[in-house]
Amino acid sequence: MKDLSMHITDIVQNSVRAKAKLVELIINETGDQLSFTFVDDGCGMDEETVKKVSDPFYTSRTTRKVGLGIPLFTQSAEQTGGELKISSTIGKGTTVEVRLGLNHIDRPPMGDLPSTVAMLITGNPETEMIFTYNKEEEKFVLDSREVKEILGDVDIRLPQVTSFLKEMIAENLKELNTTI
Amino acid sequence: MSKVKSLADLRKMKDELQSKVHLREQSDNPEKLVQVKVSMATCGIASGAKEIMNYMIDEMDNQAIEALVTQTGCMGFCHAEPTIEVTLPNNAPIVYGHVDQKRAEEIINKYIIRGELVDGIIPVNYETVKENKND
Numbered sequence: 645m646k647d648l649s650m651h652i653t654d655i656v657q658n659s660v661r662a663k664a665k666l667v668e669l670i671i672n673e674t675g676d677q678l679s680f681t682f683v684d685d686g687c688g689m690d691e692e693t694v695k696k697v698s699d700p701f702y703t704s705r706t707t708r709k710v711g712l713g714i715p716l717f718t719q720s721a722e723q724t725g726g727e728l729k730i731s732s733t734i735g736k737g738t739t740v741e742v743r744l745g746l747n748h749i750d751r752p753p754m755g756d757l758p759s760t761v762a763m764l765i766t767g768n769p770e771t772e773m774i775f776t777y778n779k780e781e782e783k784f785v786l787d788s789r790e791v792k793e794i795l796g797d798v799d800i801r802l803p804q805v806t807s808f809l810k811e812m813i814a815e816n817l818k819e820l821n822t823t824i
Numbered sequence: 825m826s827k828v829k830s831l832a833d834l835r836k837m838k839d840e841l842q843s844k845v846h847l848r849e850q851s852d853n854p855e856k857l858v859q860v861k862v863s864m865a866t867c868g869i870a871s872g873a874k875e876i877m878n879y880m881i882d883e884m885d886n887q888a889i890e891a892l893v894t895q896t897g898c899m900g901f902c903h904a905e906p907t908i909e910v911t912l913p914n915n916a917p918i919v920y921g922h923v924d925q926k927r928a929e930e931i932i933n934k935y936i937i938r939g940e941l942v943d944g945i946i947p948v949n950y951e952t953v954k955e956n957k958n959d
Contacts, residue, residue: 645869645870649874650869650870650874653864653869653874653895654865654866654869657864657865657895657897660895660897661897705897705898711866712866713865713866716866756874756878759874759878760874763874763877763878763881763895764895766893766894767862767864767877767893767894767895768894768895769894790831791831791834794831794834794835794838795834795838796838796842797842798838798841798842799857799892801892801893801894802841802890802891802892803880803881803882803884803885803889803891803893804837804841804885805834805841806881806885806893807881807882807885808829808833808834808837809834811829812828812829812830812831812833812834815828815829816828816829818828819828
């Protein structure tokens with residue numbers, strides 16, 4: 645994983661696979677801290693499974709034998725003095741909280757966040773997503789349900805929609821003056 | 825300074841899109857559009873699936889190709905990531921493996937536009953063989 649955006653795609657895909665109807669992604673940038681919170685209402689996991697997901701040789705899928713998503717993100721967090729925490733309830737959903745040192749020399753770059761978020765929204769039309777970026781006191785929020793309401797019967801999966809969202813997110817994040 | 829884009833601009837764009845899309849498919853049938861699924865699990869992401877999806881969206885937007893691009897999970901071809909599945913209208917889905925930017929360009933210009941197969945197909949099912957057996 646070269647950047648944090650890739651980790652984001654990865655974790656949100658987990659929620660999509662867990663049949664979440666709504667995924668919330670909250671990014672907080674305060675002082676020297678960068679944090680990501682993922683909240684989904686998917687199928688959830690029992691306590692034992694939660695312990696197992698940090699093991700790279702555990703996966704719930706059958707197409708392959710390894711599951712590296714969580715271990716890799718944990719590594720990225722820990723190398724900047726942060727951590728990754730998972731809490732989950734069966735039938736209710738899962739929350740993943742990741743904390744990183746914002747100015748730590750080993751923090752991976754953010755990568756292309758606007759296109760990542762745009763593609764998550766348009767690429768998983770069955771799952772709704774609320775994206776929030778908090779920078780100190782200011783914030784930017786994008787709710788996929790609002791996007792769909794505006795689009796009406798125009799398909800959200802059309803490339804033109806993704807391109808638009810990408811630009812819109814990029815411009816708004818620039819307004820927020822995000823460090824990354 | 826120019827104004828920052830907001831959802832209000834999306835509303836404007838929607839009308840434009842709507843008139844274009846509706847002209848071509850009155851029947852409201854999404855199966856008539858090209859569908860592209862990009863495998864986006866850890867294996868795909870790590871090998872650059874995101875860049876490929878981004879590239880395909882940009883290209884198809886530029887060339888005004890009407891296609892639906894979505895993400896999907898691991899299809900089990902981790903050895904051949906990034907992989908994408910392309911379904912042309914009235915055709916069986918075809919999975920392409922090891923898709924770099926060059927191949928993505930080829931897939932758009934040859935397969936999606938002209939229907940010519942290009943290198944890198946992963947055989948995912950053996951329906952043809954089964955059908956022959958039944959004959």
